[in-house]
Amino acid sequence: MAWVVIIVIAKALKLEKYGFELKAYSLVYKNKGVNDVLIKVLGRTKRGIKVFADVSVIAGFIMMGFAFYFLLNNVSNYFVAQSNFSELTVLIPGVTLTSAPAITYFLLSIPIVLVMHEGAHGIVAALEKIKIKTGGFAVFIALFAGFVEPDEEEFDKAKRISKLRVIGAGATSNVLFAIVFGAILLTNPVFGMVLESIPLFGDVILNTFYELSQGVLILSIIENSGAEQAGLLANDIITTINDVPIRGPADFPVLHPGETASVSILRDGQALEKTLQVMASPDDPERGLIGIMRDNSIPYKPVMNFIDWTNVDFNISMFLLWLWMISFFIGIINMLPLPILDGGKFIHTIIDKKISDKSVNIVMWGIYAFTFALFGLNIALSYLKSGWFTI
Structure with a gap:
């Protein structure tokens, strides 16, 4: 048109x-x-x-x-x-x-x-x-x-x-x-x-010019979810899911309802391993969730900060x-x-x-x-x- x-x-x-x-x-x-x-x-x-x-x-x-x-x-x-x-x-x-x-x-x-x-x-x-x-x-x-x-x-x-x-x-x-x-x-x-x-060089630049987060912070746990049953807590930091490294929200792998997922976390600096049952999303029954509310912040903090992007329109x-x-x-x-x-x-x-x-x-x-x-x-x-x- x-x-x-x-x-x-x-x-x-x-x-x-x-x-x-x-x-x-x-x-x-x-x-x-x-x-x-x-x-x-x-x-x-x-x-x-x-x-x-x-x-x-x-x-x-x-x-x-x-x-x-x-x-x-x-x-x-x-x-x-x-x-x-x-x-x-x-x-x-x-x-x-x-x-x-x-x-x-x-x-x-x-x-x-x-x-x-x-x-x-x-x-x-x-x-x-x-x-x-x-x-x-x-x-x-x-x-x-x-x-x-x-x-x-x-x-x-x-x-x-x-x-x-x-x-x-x-x-x-x-x-x-x-x-x-x-x-x-x-x-x-x-x-x-x-x-x-x-x-080739993307990871090299990231490691040189950015401070990388340890993982994704859990803000809260959904009741009766696989995360709650596995013992995940608010303020835990998710570092891997099914052996996939998690730096930020975009790294979360595709999960399917009913499958079992292995989750690595940091709790007060201690590494823990959890296994949980993936639940169905209320909005999309075919999409799997581990049952958390997560921090969706961008996981990269620039080492060079001569430009403050916080005041620049997104x-x-x-x-x-x-x-x-x-x-x-x-x-x-x-x-x-x-x-x-x-x-x-x-x-x-x-x-x-x-x-x-x-x-x-x-x-x-x-x-x-x-x-x-x-x-x-x-x-x-x-x-x-x-x-x-x-x-």
Whole structure:
């Protein structure tokens, strides 16, 4: 419905006169003056852009490796340690993004990230003397894209290293922004919840920059519940449930009514083990509860506290968190070797003209097939674990 309204308004305003291309399924804006703007910007920042362009080549390999590591490790976790498996979904407004706040944060973040990404492609192209014919953005009903369109002839004639610099610049700008912005967000306790899901270095950052809670505090016990019968008390601290470490409320595992759960607690500094019967939730008979009222506070206390987030509106914190998250993951995922992503162009540029065109096509489609299967498997396993989920 929103898309129909957008198209009707665009037609009524005759946006075609201002560089827009309108179709039933898409709205595309192209601007031919982008190259002039990029050259002016380059004139003031040429030395820094040169360093950034070189870093982008190295970063391209690192980001691609990290993306593959994450996806492969995540599949392994599903079969070996399912509690560590991270659910993946494609963010599509109205389909997988359904709550009004999530859609709002996404719509506010994505233009900033796309401008940064495509601007980096363009400014490095200007550095390498590759003309940008047009730049702009596109909306395909509920999917968003930004683009800069280089002169194909100039791009094809450019040196291999120049092409790699241009291709790697977009994702590198997103990840570098996320690193710098993340240093600021390390003062926000909400940021710790996101770091939990990042493999390889998420736990390292958490342990370095946050004081972690011992577990979740029990505020009160529900009468006639499994928790009461097992002897749990208010002010006990739950540290594990069924051997799943509990740092905060989000770590509580899915339980089913009637099953038996093992609970580890701290009581006055003493570790105790309890076994209890899981009860059915009064609101949802299929959801299991251990029978407590818990402290739902965020379990992370920042070590660096030069910004006091307690006085900042929660919606602002969430928007900044989404901006960081989208910038980081768009940068990383964009370096996967798929036809529509920068990673595919990156690999193609590396092997092009080193082997025959036929061999290049065979290799590229083999890589595309493997990457698509791996990415699709992560999404499929996410639905097997948690069903159809939305944000």
